[in-house]
Amino acid sequence: MRAIQIVEPRKIAMLDDAPKPEPGEGEVLVRCTHVALCGSNMGQYTGEGLWGNIDFPNPVGWAGHENIGVIAESRCEGWEEGTLVLAQPHGYYGFAEYILCRPPAIARLPQDAPDPAALVVAQPLATILRAMTRTDDVIGQSCAVIGQGPMGLVFTHTLRLMGASSVIATDLLDWRLEWSKRYGADHVIDASKENVVETVKKLTAEKMVDFVVEAAGYVESLKTAAYLPRVGGRLFVFGMPHYELQEFPWYHVFRRNIQINTCVGPECGAFFQTAADMVLDERASALTEMVTPRMPWDKAPEAFEMYAECAKDSLKLTLEV
Numbered sequence: 001m002r003a004i005q006i007v008e009p010r011k012i013a014m015l016d017d018a019p020k021p022e023p024g025e026g027e028v029l030v031r032c033t034h035v036a037l038c039g040s041n042m043g044q045y046t047g048e049g050l051w052g053n054i055d056f057p058n059p060v061g062w063a064g065h066e067n068i069g070v071i072a073e074s075r076c077e078g079w080e081e082g083t084l085v086l087a088q089p090h091g092y093y094g095f096a097e098y099i100l101c102r103p104p105a106i107a108r109l110p111q112d113a114p115d116p117a118a119l120v121v122a123q124p125l126a127t128i129l130r131a132m133t134r135t136d137d138v139i140g141q142s143c144a145v146i147g148q149g150p151m152g153l154v155f156t157h158t159l160r161l162m163g164a165s166s167v168i169a170t171d172l173l174d175w176r177l178e179w180s181k182r183y184g185a186d187h188v189i190d191a192s193k194e195n196v197v198e199t200v201k202k203l204t205a206e207k208m209v210d211f212v213v214e215a216a217g218y219v220e221s222l223k224t225a226a227y228l229p230r231v232g233g234r235l236f237v238f239g240m241p242h243y244e245l246q247e248f249p250w251y252h253v254f255r256r257n258i259q260i261n262t263c264v265g266p267e268c269g270a271f272f273q274t275a276a277d278m279v280l281d282e283r284a285s286a287l288t289e290m291v292t293p294r295m296p297w298d299k300a301p302e303a304f305e306m307y308a309e310c311a312k313d314s315l316k317l318t319l320e321v
């Protein structure tokens, strides 16, 4: 089968003869039609920070985890061959023509979906639904989201859906902030031009905000995020850090009784069907617009480079398998 392998930092091998996996009991084999790139793939691709310690070449297909496809073989009751699905591959070997999946990290999609690739955005939505089950609700609360890549944008939209009273969105790239407005941000702050902490002080008459999401994963963005919650407010660290240890304003956070939370991992699979259902109807269908650009399989090397460089309007970049 065809598969992608990151062989060294910023270098991809396109394989034509990778072994096709065999489904075990309780698993389905999915023939992929689409796979999306994720911000969490960029560390392994560039080899930056902590990712400099991983072994190159990476395992074949690793670490793709946002797949759309059709069940080609089923050894799992209730999941019939021919079903169109959103699937998270077991082991994250998703940059491949065939993947193995196990419930619950698989969601049924309608057979006649006009644009199946667009439904891949349900995967990042599922990670956010899971994250939000690990903290209190945001109904009537003021929010801020640091970083407006695909995850930050899905947060901006979802916080609005969940009843936040306002959302402030920040990013270093002005084209992303245009998307933030489309997804319901009340205020956008261009962090390349403005001091985010000072601007949020002004916007909130020094009260700061109830709930802050860090969705970028950089040292500076985490520091900025730490200064944004009000006294007793919440900081949700969602962006994948690139370093084990990094500077963080602990005294400020401690003194203000800020609650910190984090969330990562395949457990988001439990939210796949809910997220797919939301994306399929008007609750979250607007998110499908961010599944752009769409690129053919053989353009994968260019696609990874575009994603790493945050090329304009590259959001949930998706490869046709």
Ligand SMILES: [Zn+2]
Pocket: 038, 039, 040, 065, 066
């Ligand atoms: Zn991801």
